[in-house]
Amino acid sequence: MIDKKPFKIDGVTVPTPSDYDFGIEDLSSEETGRTLDGEMHKDVVAVKHYYTCTWKKLSWQDASLLLSLVDGKTSVTVTYANPLYPDEMKTNTFYVGKRSGKALNLRDQKQTWQNVSFQFIQI
Numbered sequence: 001m002i003d004k005k006p007f008k009i010d011g012v013t014v015p016t017p018s019d020y021d022f023g024i025e026d027l028s029s030e031e032t033g034r035t036l037d038g039e040m041h042k043d044v045v046a047v048k049h050y051y052t053c054t055w056k057k058l059s060w061q062d063a064s065l066l067l068s069l070v071d072g073k074t075s076v077t078v079t080y081a082n083p084l085y086p087d088e089m090k091t092n093t094f095y096v097g098k099r100s101g102k103a104l105n106l107r108d109q110k111q112t113w114q115n116v117s118f119q120f121i122q123i
Helices: 060-070
Strands: 007-009 012-014 019-028 044-059 076-081 089-104 112-122
Touching (some): 012 060, 044 060, 060 089, 060 112, 076 112
Antiparallel strands (some): 007 012, 007 076, 076 089
16 A cells, blocks of 8 residues: 555655656667668667656645755655555655645635645656
8 A cells, every 4th residue: 555655755754645647758869760661770778757746735834845855956865656666665866847736725724735746757
């Protein structure tokens, strides 16, 4: 069960994302392409993973924690679930793309943030 395995950013346990989407991309050399006979020649130089994490509803404190752990950093170490490794959390270095969110209930005692989202891209 994923909730029992904590996600971490730079060693700090963070709330488990509500939505967690992954992508895997092959990076190919300049030599990759089709020859005149139509055959594809692919020279993979690296395989990189990326994860889009969305937290549907966060306390102001948790939203602040998440954003402060990545704000202005060129890279972060993330402990995360990788579909290639069942029942095991992996740790790797990522950079973080655009961060976004939507305010919700700022006028009442709950003061929560909605749909805080950002993407981790493997370095």
